[in-house]
Amino acid sequence: MTIHYTALTGALAAQTALAAASHNIANVMTPGFTRQGALFAAVGPFKGGVAATGGGVSVPALLRFSDGYKSMQMWQANSELGRYNTSQPYMRQLEQVMGDDGSSLNSGLDLFFNALNAASVDPTSAPLRQQVITSAEALAQRFNNLNQVLNNQRASVAQQRTASVAQVNSLSAEIADLNEKIAATRATGINPSSLMDARDLKIDALSNLVGLQVVEQADGSASVSLRSGVPLVAGSLAATLSTVNNPDGSQTLKLAFASESFTVTSGNLGGQLGGLDEFERTVLKPVIDDVAALAQAIATRVNTQMAAGFAMDGTPGTDLFQFDAASTGLLKVVDGLLGEDLAFSSDPTKPGNSDNLQALIGLRDQPLTVPSLGTVRLGDIYTQIVGRLGTQNQQARAAHDTAKTVRNQAEESWKSTSGVNTDEEAINIVQYQQMYQANMKVLAVSNELFDTTLAMFG
Known part of the structure; x- marks a missing residue:
């Protein structure tokens, strides 16, 4: 379940970053528009122990590049x-x-x-x-x-x-x-x-x-x-x-x-x-x-x-x-x-x-x-x-x-x-898309592991 939740936070964070990049590109010709970007922050582990991993990623705020x-x-x-x-x-x-x-x-x-x-x-x-x-x-x-x-x-x-x-x-x-x-x-x-x-x-x-x-x-x-x-x-x-x-x-x-x-x-x-x-x-x-x-x-x-x-x-x-x-x-x-x-x-x-x-x-x-x-x-x-x-x-x-x-x-x-740089935003979109796809792959793996575990006790 921890893997599933962690991957979900990553996918949601990637969605937020993609939305920010999309908003920037949409306003490339808007006078006075200040570009924005997602601020990523790692979430700490939910339990103790040396083997406890973190809880994924959060987006505490959108940065305004001013x-x-x-x-x-x-x-x-x-x-x-x-x-x-x-x-x-x-x-x-x-x-x-x-x-x-x-x-x-x-x-x-x-x-x-x-x-x-x-x-x-x-x-x-x-x-x-x-x-x-x-x-x-x-x-x-x-x-x-x-x-x-x-x-x-x-x-x-x-x-x-x-x-x-x-x-x-x-x-x-x-x-x-x-x-x-x-x-x-x-x-x-x-x-x-x-x-x-x-x-x-x-x-x-x-x-x-x-x-x-x-x-x-x-x-x-x-x-x-x-x-x-x-x-x-x-x-x-x-x-x-x-x-x-x-x-x-x-x-x-x-x-x-x-x-x-x-x-x-x-x-x-x-x-x-x-x-x-x-x-x-x-x-x-x-x-x-x-x-x-x-x-x-x-x-x-x-x-x-x-x-x-x-x-x-x-x-x-x-x-x-x-x-x-x-x-x-x-x-x-x-x-x-x-x-x-x-x-x-x-x-x-x-x-x-x-x-x-x-x-x-x-x-x-x-x-x-x-x-x-x-x-x-x-x-x-x-x-x-x-x-x-x-x-x-x-x-x-x-x-x-x-x-x-x-x-x-x-x-x-x-x-x-x-200001909005369309080339830079295009690169960001590709990176956030890859981030989203990678996290969705982790979600798919997590589902397979969960199904396998259920079958063992079935």
């Missing part, structure tokens, strides 16, 4: 990829717009100062004076168009951040729900592998939105937190992330967990939220500030120089530009200004004098202090802004390519442990 380190590497790589995937389109658009001759501020400045140079040939010419006003209006329009693009990008960043926050909340709630199911399933002795696969897929999707730290708990659940340590998911509890609009147009992230509330600091968010924050903070905001500073400098210096001269009728000069940092129309030519009002002369009695006009032309070579550039020649500011943006975009593209490579390598590393 490597927490490789999973974490894959999620971290996904955070970096999400970070650069998000910022790249904004940077490309900004570089294209600012580098295009049709919208370039440099082209507008060239046309404006060229018109001033042309007027110096005959400062009393009405058409040449009007051309200065026309070129000033065109320059103001370029500033306003660019400012509109920058404001649109900032609004788009805010909108995408709000959408990403909603996704973070949805995924966090789903992970918390799966945590609860996993813990309950394990407590009843049921294999929770499919639930854990579903949860890991949710964590991977969440890692694309924001950088994470993940810690597996004893009950099978996973605690998820931001890189700063602020909790997102703990057991069956999920945090709620929200955006707060600030008066300066920026946004602050707030997180509520249980009865606690946290302000999420920027700078190391990772994922899409980190990419949006980094782009807005290190690229978009400096460009907005620099463009506004350039517009204000042009308006202030041109107006100051105009005030030092005299119009055609000998009256003191008036402002040419009007600057308004709070408006979408960043710069404009003063309403109703005529060519004859331009103060080109330094002598009220000499309309043909061009001394003040020459001073206006010289403004282009004057130094100006800009927030993110330092002291720069006024005519070179826009070139340096575009140059800096090009460098940032080039670095971001290189970082994006690196992040994509790292993610691919992390996925391959994960698959080497957790």
Whole structure:
């Protein structure tokens, strides 16, 4: 009877292993599926004595071939990829717009100062004076168009951040729900592998939105937190992330967990939220500030120089530009200004004098202090802004390519442990089939021995 029971345990164990291999092959194309395998354990003898054999084999559990380190590497790589995937389109658009001759501020400045140079040939010419006003209006329009693009990008960043926050909340709630199911399933002795696969897929999707730290708990659940340590998911509890609009147009992230509330600091968010924050903070905001500073400098210096001269009728000069940092129309030519009002002369009695006009032309070579550039020649500011943006975009593209490579390598590393290898599973099936057949042969022999023993006493 001992031989019969031992062979039966072997056949049942082989069946379980075959079922696991079959399940693996069936899910070879299932995203995020983690392969499983039977864990064999020898059963000790049922009675004492030096001749007592073991009681066969048992399958105490199905192994889930999961490597927490490789999973974490894959999620971290996904955070970096999400970070650069998000910022790249904004940077490309900004570089294209600012580098295009049709919208370039440099082209507008060239046309404006060229018109001033042309007027110096005959400062009393009405058409040449009007051309200065026309070129000033065109320059103001370029500033306003660019400012509109920058404001649109900032609004788009805010909108995408709000959408990403909603996704973070949805995924966090789903992970918390799966945590609860996993813990309950394990407590009843049921294999929770499919639930854990579903949860890991949710964590991977969440890692694309924001950088994470993940810690597996004893009950099978996973605690998820931001890189700063602020909790997102703990057991069956999920945090709620929200955006707060600030008066300066920026946004602050707030997180509520249980009865606690946290302000999420920027700078190391990772994922899409980190990419949006980094782009807005290190690229978009400096460009907005620099463009506004350039517009204000042009308006202030041109107006100051105009005030030092005299119009055609000998009256003191008036402002040419009007600057308004709070408006979408960043710069404009003063309403109703005529060519004859331009103060080109330094002598009220000499309309043909061009001394003040020459001073206006010289403004282009004057130094100006800009927030993110330092002291720069006024005519070179826009070139340096575009140059800096090009460098940032080039670095971001290189970082994006690196992040994509790292993610691919992390996925391959994960698959080497957790992915299904059909060749390996085919070998396993043959081995478990042989194991099953051998144990069934032992059962047949055991039956023959039992029948022979009965016949002896018949």
